[in-house]
Amino acid sequence: MNRNWHEAHPMPSKATRQQRVEWHLEHAQVCGCRPPPASLLDEIRELEKRRLNPVGEGAASIRPLARSPAPPRRPAR
Ligand SMILES: [Zn+2]
Numbered sequence: 001m002n003r004n005w006h007e008a009h010p011m012p013s014k015a016t017r018q019q020r021v022e023w024h025l026e027h028a029q030v031c032g033c034r035p036p037p038a039s040l041l042d043e044i045r046e047l048e049k050r051r052l053n054p055v056g057e058g059a060a061s062i063r064p065l066a067r068s069p070a071p072p073r074r075p076a077r
Pocket residue numbers: 001002006027031032033034
């Protein structure tokens with residue numbers, strides 16, 4: 001189980017269906033502690049396909065999976 005990922009990516013208690021699909025897609029790629037629910041499987045596969053074969057502007061919305069949660073630096077004034 002990928003404990004670090006789970007700590008960085010808690011499932012929101014009021015997650016939308018889209019959020020759950022994205023969560024399970026990323027989860028399946030970094031951790032396999034539990035399979036995604038069958039009710040979301042089709043949508044997860046669709047999302048995965050779209051991410052693997054981005055078309056046009058969709059490519060810009062792909063987030064790297066292993067992004068560190070460091071906040072952007074801003075000069076303090
Ligand atoms: Zn897991």
